[in-house]
Amino acid sequence: MSQRVRLVAFAAIVLVVGTVMTAYAVGAASSYRRAYDRPPSVATEEETVNGPRIVFRHTGIDEQYGAVASVQLDDPGGARACTNIDCDRVDATAQVTSCLRTEPGVVTKFSLTEYDLEGRKIQRVALPGVPSRTRLSPDGSLVATTTFVAGHSYMEVGFSTATEIRDVGGDGRGNLERYTLILDGQEVTPRDRNVWGVTFAGDDTFYATVATGGETYLVEGDLRAKTLTSVADQVECPSLSPDGTRIAFKQASERDGARWWTPAVLDLATGERTVLSTEQRTVDDQIAWLDDRTLLYGLPRDDEPGVTDVWSLRTDGLSRPQLFIQQAWSPAVVRP
């Protein structure tokens, strides 16, 4: 092949590839506009819900996608009131809403924004990575965030989670990975350590997961002493029940060579575990408690990328999971 033929062939490839790329992108853009310009397919209402309610992220593919919405606690399948606040992950108490957000732009950024009861911004804090979990303390004075920090760099790609607790409207209490770690009664300093999934207990105490050396531990954290002390192992993403006696979490197992998580409950006083294997699907979420006997968690739909539903599951180990709120994610139970 002569140099000329090669040049012509290359130019032809550039033309074809360029056309295909552009056509695909334009097609994707117009179908995006079509999908996200339509009104929600579920019932909505204008009136904001003020009494006992479930606050969540609306995930229907429509003009409200990603909006924080709420339904009445006694009618979760009823009409939802959408706000104009968009979040990836949300938690709420009667006073405060914490919202983790991916902010698109020429460079994508991430943030935590705290809102008051009227939806006014209390403060916005830049986050170093992709939002994963957020939890408020029951009185709304502390907020925990877990983000996934992809240490993107030229020669290596590393990763770590960054989990932080802050005073709402105030400063951070430091990255939890730097807290003193006490496993099985011994202070340890492992290099591979990740902390995630905070759930608040009292004013200065909380529970979280620590992963190190391929094992996961449930730790009790002390904000004042800056310590994390293990109380059980094989517990991921804990969530403390409203009465403070039990921890809901996801139990890891191996299925088809991949991780599989099943909802489970640990009794803190007796150490008794109940794996709720009536849930056959893998649950990768920080579970919320609807009441002292019922769990809530989100599951993605297999056939519709981006759409999720919130399911409920009684902790008796016999009941089957039930669809609780459709087109929803990141549920938070608010009882003013």
Next chain:
Amino acid sequence: MYITLSDRPATPVGHGDGRRRVAPVVVTLGLVSLVTDISSESVAAILPLYLTGVLGLSTIAYGFIDALYQGVSALVRIGGGWAADRSGHPKWVAFLGYGLSVVARFFLLFSTGLAAISAVISADRLGKGVRTAPRDAMISAATPPDRLGAAFGVHRTLDTIGAAIGPLLAFAILWWIPGSYLTVMVVSLGFAVLGVAMLGLLVPDRPPVTPRPQRAPVSWREVAQPSLVRLLVIAGALGLLTVGDGFIYLALLESGEFAAYWFPLLYVGTNVAYLSLAVPVGRLADRFGKATVVICGHVALLGAYAAAASAWDPTASTLLTLLLLGAFYAATDGVIAALAGQLVPAQVRASGIASAQTVVAVARMASAAGFGFLWFLLGPQQALVLVGALLLVALPVALGVARRIDVSAEVATR
């Protein structure tokens, strides 16, 4: 583009002399790397978002996959270098490596599970491992020894421009069409195809300037020249004291708000510093000795540790850290490849370059493991100070060895 990339002499002597330009094949290889890096970095930038946001996978699992394949890539490098020398066709070995990445990108469009995606990512990594040494050997073969530093500088500049454009392009697409990760992947596949087509059609298999010796089996004894062994020893030793930039960014994160706010952009800052310094530093390497410049690069690295650890002013120390990291890459990545290619006979050049790159990669992996330990034992700042102190002790010794390597490189050139 060709005019701005031509290697103009620093002094007025010999101006207008066409021989001082970088060989066209170096620029073409640079453009191949540029479009390929747009392809790979655009996907790499969105992958964490895609895995967690769309596929709903745990982020922990993602980090796990990633670490696993680092080692595989390092070992494949040696194989790529060996195959290039053995066959005498570095272009087609490199082509295989680029082609593997195209295939990986194609399958990425249909991958939904963690296992499938990790298989695709590992295929991409393998492709990168295979192609690097043969490509660098082609740059060496097309360039006279006294201009190798500049030639590698031009190549790495183009390469890094691609690495800087890729994430910006990906985020711009997501901004335009929120959530359309598939569009990013289609565009990434397109650029990968362009890269491989450019290599296949526009890069000659054998550069006409140097006559190739007869096809001969690769003898590792030929590769193990005393001066190359010295280079491997100091590159390996210094590699052990090289803290990955991921850790340095995380250390900056502890220092203040500025780094947290700009965190997603820090690596772009390093890339910009790297691409603007690669050519001038390469020219310095040609003039003052490549091994000496590699040592100077590690002085810049030491400065980056100091700036990241001190944090006297969050904004200034962050910017200074990125600049020094860029200078470190400019003085090491291409320069080590250029030097390794120069220290061994031409028929085992790719193997020589691959050995140096593998030693550096393995040493840095070991360093990451060790530094992670120090990080939690001492805290980020103190850990950086400790590694910096060790580097400070090692540098004068390394400089002595480096001077000897430069002298042998000078002799080998004559």
